[in-house]
Amino acid sequence: MATVTPGRTGRTAAKSSRSSTTAGSRPTKTDIAPTPTRSLRLWLQAVLDRPLTSYHLVLGSASILVALGLMMVLSASSVSAFMIYDDAYFYVKRQAMFLVMGVVGAIALVRMPHHVLRVLGWFGVALATLLLILTYTALGFESGGNRNWIDLGFTSIQPSEFAKLAMIIWGADVLARKDKLLDQPRHLLIPYLPVCGILILLVVFQGDAGTAVVMGSIMVGVLFVVGTPMRVLATLGFCAVGGVVALFVTSPVRMRRLAAFLDPTADLNGANDQANAGMWAIASGGWWGQGLGGSRQKWGGLPVAHSDFIFAVIGEELGLFGSLIVLALFLVLGYAGLRIASRSDDAFRRYAAAGVTIWFMVQALINLAVVLRLLPIAGVPLPLVSYGGSALIANLLALGVLLSCARHEPDARTLLASRTRSTKPRVSAVVGSRRKSA
Template sequence: MATKPKPDISPTGTRTLRTWLQTILERPLTSYHLVLGSSAMLLALGLMMVLSASSVSAYLAFDDAYYYVKRQAVFLVLGVLGAFALVRLPQSVLRVFGWIGVALATVLLILTYTALGFESGGNRNWIDLGFTSIQPSEFAKLAMIIWGADVLARKDRLIDQPKHLLIPYLPVCGTLILLVVFQGDAGTAVVMGSIMVGVLFIVGAPLRVLAVLGLGAVAGVITLFVTSPVRMRRLAAYLDPTTNLNGANDQANAAMLAIASGGWWGQDLGGSRQKWGGLPVAHSDFIFAVIGEELGLFGSLIVLTLFLVLGYAGLRIATRSDEKFRRYAAGGVTIWFMIQALINLAVVLRLLPIAGVPLPLVSYGGSALIANLLALGVLLSCARHEPEARKLLAARRNKTPKRRFSAVTESPKAADARKASV
């Protein structure tokens, strides 16, 4: 009886695998495909899990189990169209959009303090436009990144001087962050602060400057907790999981119970028990708990792997870019996704106190999803302008139109003469 060949685990086989992987990673459009593939799988998983996690609450509230997932699908289509437009935009137009975006984000954040603004989840960070509502702080993150990348790229030769490094970048970003802080949204403010400091690190800011900003950020976070009774209750609940079981600890303990009951392979898709009322707003900030319950450790690790691939691709784009603006923009978007995902996962796993931060590309929410997709459009645009990718795409553009043009305009006699000469 013939035996099956054993897998090649010899040093030669290892070298072959390493060579194959290196060949894949050296392709000009690898970064583009890594971002596109990982984000597409996260979006598909997110849409599926929003349906599963929200079906019960949607049926009870709206008599329609598909209410939230239908809205999420609409947001997804709008975001994809916006991302596709940003991918094709020239760099000069994108840089102008950064300035317009910062101005618009500032105005919208100020409007949250007027009659148009309203409170949701304890934070006054929403604007009612009549036909829909938006959360300006989500778009402020992207505007801050694009605008900051433009300003710091223009000041590249003067970046070693602290006044040129920090002005006007620090005051403008600080203003946007403070507007979010006064809304009561500490989680989003922390993410925006991390983006601001992270971009300065990518630019090459001196360590003493980063240290001062870091100490200021720590002091700011402490102040946010001390001045808010709600945050202090959340901190106390985080430090002692056995207290306030029907209050501040309710959501965190329900999330841990969901993850623990998932085991290795989960309770199967749609089999979550906590989404029946034990876990409030399961389709939003705590959607990872439902993923852990229904898909188990295996599904949770897939989500983590996809975020790691996206983070690797973003850093790869930033380090490979030969244009300062695209380097800073790609780095800022990557920092945004990774920091926000890290905070969300840490909250769900009880490693941090509860903070209202959604899981990028996965959690339910129109403003967050559209802003995430627009940021992906910027990242994909930067990937297409890596030096080798730019050369490859330029060669394709120069080659394809010539064939089409000659096939249409070349006369039969000219074609016969060309073939005869060959």
């Protein structure tokens, strides 16, 4: 029979108790309080993982840009509108009307079925080509040195703005149909490259080099997203550079703009007038700006301040802080667009989202570079912000396409489908109860 020593057993138990207490009190990773940086990162990750985050990012950033643009159009154009039309609200009322039209069109595109949108791209390219050709007829007229407008009697339109969107939707459909054949150059480039080239050449012969560069960037950017070999992209890049050089060499106006860009002190009352006025406006804004409506350059120093150079007025009135807010909003919009393109499981929506995003980012970059004297004057408006009916409506329609692609991300599509299924029984119950009571 074994004997048990009580003292030893007690000491062993006490030791075990102390060991368990020590081990239990030792902090683990789960016991350590999260740092503010880690908490912020986890919260941001949780927000970005939500199914409709891309949709809300596009809608939120675009809505703020449009609202800011409407406000700045009023501020930048009030003086010239009163002097020309005796109505300080002339331009902003027209911009608001264009905004309503564009929002209605965008909502229609968001709800439009997939197959209808793809068919619409073919009609859009045909219509855009016809309208671009009409600019060379008696209906076309010149504005700002470019013959890129059509007079319809009751209003005028700029077909090249709508040609960008038509080229994106049609190109996305063509490339999506050939998705499994795009490793062959023949299927990759035909008919996408010739049709896009015709649209770009029609714009080039109008004299609108800035819009042609944007359209060329869209074309090359979509080909890059598709996975075009670098040797093909390099060839297209060399052709594009040669085309831009030819545009400058063959145009005395562009050569004067280039000379003025290279020498800011030359032709101060001519080619350098607008560029220098824009820089003066931005420089006088400082950190916080002169206050909304406090711009001095809009009193005649900055020509057409509410259009291509509206960012200069933003810098003058809202300062560096307001300018950085605008840049941040465009970065959010660009991030959301690329996120939609990368998450889409449908080739058409992937290419369409990429095309719209490239359009907005390239055009915004060119406009900002021109205002900051990093590029010669190109006559390209700031998307969603600058004054212009054709540009604003086309931008809003493109946003409608981008929002439609966001709603069809795999997770978003599943969530919206579940909401629809859960809503139908409720609606049926309500209808049934009403019928019984009747």
